[in-house]
Amino acid sequence: MTPILELRNVRKAYGDFVAVADVSMAVPPGSIYGLLGPNGAGKTTTIRMIMNITPQDSGEIEVFGHPRTSEDLQRIGYLPEERGLYRRMTVIDQLVFLAEIHGLKKAKILPDIERWLERVDLAPWAKKKVEELSKGMQQKVQLIGTVLHQPELLILDEPFSGLDPLNQELFRELLQEYRAQGKSVVLSTHGMELAERLCDHICLISHGRAVLDGNLKEIKRRIGGNSYRVVAKGDLEKLKELPEVEQAAINDGVVKLLLRPDASGPETLRRMVAFLDVHEFRSEEPELEQIFLKAVRDAA
Amino acid sequence: MRLENVVVVTKREYLQRVRSKGFWVGTLILPVFVLAVTLLPSLLIAKSETRQSIVVVDETGKVAGPFAARANARAGQAPAAGKQREMQATFDVKVEPPAADRQAQRADLDRRLLRKEIDAWVWIDPGVFADKPVEYHARSVSNVFTQESLRDDLSWVVRRVRLEQAGIDPERAEELTRSVRLDTRRVSEKGSRAEGGAAGIFFPLGLFMMLYVSMLLWGQQVMNGVLEEKGSRVIEVVISAVTAFELMMGKLVGICLVGLTQLGIWLGTVAVLTAPGIVASLALMPKGSALPTLTAPVLIHFILLFILGFFAFATIYAAIGASFNNLQEAQQAASVAAVFIVTPVLVMWPILNDSTSRMATILSLIPLFTPLLMPLRIVIEMPPAWQIALAYLLTIGFVVTMVWFCSKIYRVGILMYGKKPTFKEIWKWTRYA
Numbered sequence: 001m002t003p004i005l006e007l008r009n010v011r012k013a014y015g016d017f018v019a020v021a022d023v024s025m026a027v028p029p030g031s032i033y034g035l036l037g038p039n040g041a042g043k044t045t046t047i048r049m050i051m052n053i054t055p056q057d058s059g060e061i062e063v064f065g066h067p068r069t070s071e072d073l074q075r076i077g078y079l080p081e082e083r084g085l086y087r088r089m090t091v092i093d094q095l096v097f098l099a100e101i102h103g104l105k106k107a108k109i110l111p112d113i114e115r116w117l118e119r120v121d122l123a124p125w126a127k128k129k130v131e132e133l134s135k136g137m138q139q140k141v142q143l144i145g146t147v148l149h150q151p152e153l154l155i156l157d158e159p160f161s162g163l164d165p166l167n168q169e170l171f172r173e174l175l176q177e178y179r180a181q182g183k184s185v186v187l188s189t190h191g192m193e194l195a196e197r198l199c200d201h202i203c204l205i206s207h208g209r210a211v212l213d214g215n216l217k218e219i220k221r222r223i224g225g226n227s228y229r230v231v232a233k234g235d236l237e238k239l240k241e242l243p244e245v246e247q248a249a250i251n252d253g254v255v256k257l258l259l260r261p262d263a264s265g266p267e268t269l270r271r272m273v274a275f276l277d278v279h280e281f282r283s284e285e286p287e288l289e290q291i292f293l294k295a296v297r298d299a300a
Numbered sequence: 301m302r303l304e305n306v307v308v309v310t311k312r313e314y315l316q317r318v319r320s321k322g323f324w325v326g327t328l329i330l331p332v333f334v335l336a337v338t339l340l341p342s343l344l345i346a347k348s349e350t351r352q353s354i355v356v357v358d359e360t361g362k363v364a365g366p367f368a369a370r371a372n373a374r375a376g377q378a379p380a381a382g383k384q385r386e387m388q389a390t391f392d393v394k395v396e397p398p399a400a401d402r403q404a405q406r407a408d409l410d411r412r413l414l415r416k417e418i419d420a421w422v423w424i425d426p427g428v429f430a431d432k433p434v435e436y437h438a439r440s441v442s443n444v445f446t447q448e449s450l451r452d453d454l455s456w457v458v459r460r461v462r463l464e465q466a467g468i469d470p471e472r473a474e475e476l477t478r479s480v481r482l483d484t485r486r487v488s489e490k491g492s493r494a495e496g497g498a499a500g501i502f503f504p505l506g507l508f509m510m511l512y513v514s515m516l517l518w519g520q521q522v523m524n525g526v527l528e529e530k531g532s533r534v535i536e537v538v539i540s541a542v543t544a545f546e547l548m549m550g551k552l553v554g555i556c557l558v559g560l561t562q563l564g565i566w567l568g569t570v571a572v573l574t575a576p577g578i579v580a581s582l583a584l585m586p587k588g589s590a591l592p593t594l595t596a597p598v599l600i601h602f603i604l605l606f607i608l609g610f611f612a613f614a615t616i617y618a619a620i621g622a623s624f625n626n627l628q629e630a631q632q633a634a635s636v637a638a639v640f641i642v643t644p645v646l647v648m649w650p651i652l653n654d655s656t657s658r659m660a661t662i663l664s665l666i667p668l669f670t671p672l673l674m675p676l677r678i679v680i681e682m683p684p685a686w687q688i689a690l691a692y693l694l695t696i697g698f699v700v701t702m703v704w705f706c707s708k709i710y711r712v713g714i715l716m717y718g719k720k721p722t723f724k725e726i727w728k729w730t731r732y733a
Binding site: 051052053054070073074076078079080082083084085086087088089093097098100101102103145146 | 302304305308309311312316320528529532533534535536537538539540541542543715717
């Protein structure tokens with residue numbers, strides 16, 4: 001299947017500062033693709049390059065199976081990290097404008113706008129200026145503006161940051177609908193938990209490099225074949241001294257253990273009982289957090 | 301550049317502004333304000349007839365009598381109909397003879413002055429017929445118009461006495477030394493016609509001010525608009541769908557159209573007001589003279605040069621708006637840009653006086669000044685065609701260069717947040733790919 005969005009060895013530097021050193025990624029159709037990494041990893045720069053807001057220094061970006069054109073960009077719904085609306089425009093004028101810059105005609109889009117406003121309970125506010133709306137309402141207008149032109153690809157930079165819980169729920173609903181329609185979503189986040197719940201595919205970015213890219217389940221299977229949950233009493237810190245242990249996250253008597261791929265679980269258990277009172281030892285999926293830490297360490 | 305994107309942005313910029321109350325208030329209030337500023341002061345002074353009670357002590361015995369008669373006669377008179385009311389003060393004159401003790405009399409007059417029994421006192425020395433000045437004592441001496449009247453009246457009397465002493469009949473002398481009047485007529489291809497001297501200045505001046513105000517006002521609106529997009533962060537969504545250049549052009553064209561709409565309203569008003577009959581019926585014009593009227597060529601040049609001038613200045617403002625984070629930061633750079641618009645105002649008067657001088661020609665060919673100075677020359681006297689053509693050519697070249705240059709700053713600047721950039725940094729932006 002042709003990826004709906006593909007980046008190959010994309011790089012961007014501002015003078016001496018390298019924001020994105022080398023990122024390659026491929027977004028399959030009908031998926032929610034998470035761009036993960038800590039703040040400052042290069043997520044926003046990557047997204048801005050996809051949107052052609054900042055031109056890349058080198059590397060290729062293909063959208064919908066061909067090198068990106070400005071018409072392609074109009075078929076993308078983009079929500080930047082820093083959001084904003086024209087404060088003195090009415091809700092309806094604002095949405096019409098956002099649809100028009102994406103190549104739609106006013107007459108065609110008006111019924112859609114009304115439907116959307118009904119859905120998010122903003123219909124009575126249609127003729128009000130944006131500055132008269134509460135922050136939560138403005139967020140709704142922004143969300144509608146992002147999806148109004150029925151883009152085939154959504155690109156969202158930290159979409160959940162700053163959203164109130166109701167709008168987070170609304171957004172999540174929207175993303176699921178999108179995926180169900182076979183469309184794709186790329187979202188960046190530094191929240192691993194959220195990505196784990198939402199994304200099918202992920203790309204981990206650290207210091208401007210993509211360190212891991214692929215289907216989340218596959219990645220978990222590949223990397224996390226050796227992940228265990230341990231409940232035990234004793235000096236749990238000692239676990240970290242075992243040579244086959246890559247990571248040991250200890251929390252209230254529960255240890256999330258990640259072993260080297262070539263290590264054997266039962267072997268580790270045998271060594272463990274020598275100094276611990278083990279109550280439970282079972283294989284489980286690793287958490288994204290663990291995978292991320294491992295990937296960053298492996299890349300270094 | 302995709303035209304449909306520019307059109308979408310243009311439409312937003314235009315409708316948002318024209319639909320706002322501020323636009324209509326500004327459009328209606330500005331002419332009222334300009335009229336008030338130019339006409340009101342003279343009207344106010346003319347209306348504020350000052351009536352001063354003054355005491356005249358005349359040591360010559362020849363001046364006070366005729367002076368009092370002249371001043372008191374005028375006080376009872378209404379100004380002649382149709383004649384422009386001059387700024388004249390009226391005096392209640394009381395003549396008092398010089399006392400034996402001059403010092404005591406002066407002290408007494410000062411006392412009465414301070415008790416506000418009188419407004420001023422005047423002492424006429426015997427040497428007045430030679431060159432001695434007349435003393436004027438008052439609580440305030442800033443009343444220049446009153447003093448002017450007093451001086452005129454006294455001079456009139458003193459002159460007559462001098463003439464008599466020289467054996468010349470004052471009536472005859474007055475008759476023979478009357479000033480000549482100028483009957484001004486403007487000659488153009490359509491023949492000559494009488495135009496009021498004052499109107500001859502006010503008309504080009506009014507059009508010039510209109511252009512000036514529009515360019516300054518709407519140029520700054522471009523800057524404010526860019527700052528607003530940047531400040532509200534809406535810019536990033538917009539710039540993902542349309543290019544920075546499309547957005548800038550859309551904004552410039554949209555706001556230019558708003559300016560033209562406003563100018564259209566103002567010029568329409570001028571056209572109606574200067575139509576034959578209207579102003580005359582308002583009795584503002586001397587009989588037998590006509591106002592200059594807007595002709596089609598003047599109007600066309602006016603509009604074309606407004607568009608060019610707007611683009612020359614507004615692109616600079618767009619780049620400034622994009623470079624900074626807020627109005628405070630942008631103010632300094634904006635005032636530098638304003639210098640280019642203000643300079644033509646400084647050199648306007650010599651051009652009004654002689655629009656064909658070499659200086660006028662050269663200045664009006666400098667692209668930054670052309671949009672304001674060329675219309676001024678055109679409205680006064682149509683310059684040779686080659687000069688107009690050259691001015692257009694130079695200005696168009698300048699505008700294209702400005703748009704090209706400023707769009708580079710604009711493109712980088714609109715996405716720059718954080719610390720206020722230095723001019724050196726902004727210069728660097730222009731060299732980004």
